[in-house]
Amino acid sequence: MLKYGITYVHEHITIDLSGVKDNDDCNLNCLEATIKEFKDLYNLGVRNIIDVTNIGMHRNPSYVEQVAHASGINIIHSTGWYQERFLPDYIATTPIHQLADQLIMDIQMGMDGTNIKASVIGEIGTSKDTITENEEKVFNASIIAAKETGVVLSTHCTLGMLGLEQIQLLKKHHFDCRKAVIGHVDLSGNIQYILQLLEEGVYISFDTIGKENYLPDCQRIDMIKQVINAGFIDKLMLSMDITRKSHLRHYGGIGYSYLLHTFVPLMREAGIMEDHIDHMLIHNPMTFFTRSNIQ
Numbered sequence: 001m002l003k004y005g006i007t008y009v010h011e012h013i014t015i016d017l018s019g020v021k022d023n024d025d026c027n028l029n030c031l032e033a034t035i036k037e038f039k040d041l042y043n044l045g046v047r048n049i050i051d052v053t054n055i056g057m058h059r060n061p062s063y064v065e066q067v068a069h070a071s072g073i074n075i076i077h078s079t080g081w082y083q084e085r086f087l088p089d090y091i092a093t094t095p096i097h098q099l100a101d102q103l104i105m106d107i108q109m110g111m112d113g114t115n116i117k118a119s120v121i122g123e124i125g126t127s128k129d130t131i132t133e134n135e136e137k138v139f140n141a142s143i144i145a146a147k148e149t150g151v152v153l154s155t156h157c158t159l160g161m162l163g164l165e166q167i168q169l170l171k172k173h174h175f176d177c178r179k180a181v182i183g184h185v186d187l188s189g190n191i192q193y194i195l196q197l198l199e200e201g202v203y204i205s206f207d208t209i210g211k212e213n214y215l216p217d218c219q220r221i222d223m224i225k226q227v228i229n230a231g232f233i234d235k236l237m238l239s240m241d242i243t244r245k246s247h248l249r250h251y252g253g254i255g256y257s258y259l260l261h262t263f264v265p266l267m268r269e270a271g272i273m274e275d276h277i278d279h280m281l282i283h284n285p286m287t288f289f290t291r292s293n294i295q
């Protein structure tokens with residue numbers, strides 16, 4: 001399912017959260033600018049992007065395929081629902097098994113009337129201090145669908161929090177934690193918590209690289225070194241979670257390539273070994289996403 005090369009594990013190609021956020025910057029729909037950046041990524045060795053845009057985030061599988069074809073990058077599609085503020089009203093009223101069936105359809109038949117299939121369930125999320133009833137319902141439906149189809153789960157932790165509670169939900173329903181990646185945990189800034197997550201057997205992603213208004217990258221690098229020292233380098237993956245027009249270079253942002261042309265050199269300067277960098281960018285995503293049985 002993945003080509004050999006670098007993989008960004010948590011991105012959005014087109015996403016529209018502008019309604020809820022009341023901000024047009026959150027409607028990322030810049031096809032030409034995105035294709036231009038993705039061609040650059042290809043030249044930098046990127047071969048796969050996991051697009052975790054799902055139902056309610058205005059995913060657009062045909063648009064994404066256009067970017068994939070134009071750039072040569074293999075883009076993996078997702079299904080699922082995000083977090084409380086962005087959940088469609090029908091989540092509250094639809095039985096869990098029916099929600100699971102919708103996910104299974106997306107994985108086995110195709111999404112939104114296309115024959116483009118999802119191969120990941122994500123990003124399924126929890127709120128900052130709580131898991132709402134609807135969010136738990138989405139997790140439960142996702143677990144059913146993931147077990148049925150064999151795909152992996154990718155989660156959203158608001159500000160990096162509640163990863164342990166997410167893991168409790170997985171364990172309650174006997175989901176194999178090795179098939180889940182807990183997302184945005186770098187934002188917690190809390191290495192003890194991050195190591196606790198890793199003890200549970202999950203994968204984690206530091207996927208907000210470059211978002212220094214949330215957390216300086218030097219802290220991410222410190223935490224990466226501690227993850228390596230604790231023996232968990234096989235479980236850590238990287239990405240940027242680009243979601244806004246203003247993140248793109250065309251609009252003055254740092255762009256998708258920041259991870260490779262700025263963050264990787266910073267890791268090297270900090271003494272992180274090449275082999276460890278390759279694990280985070282190449283080998284770990286290959287191992288993790290090939291756990292999805294879907295081709």
Ligand SMILES: [Zn+2]
Pocket residue numbers: 123156157183184
């Ligand atoms: Zn997210």
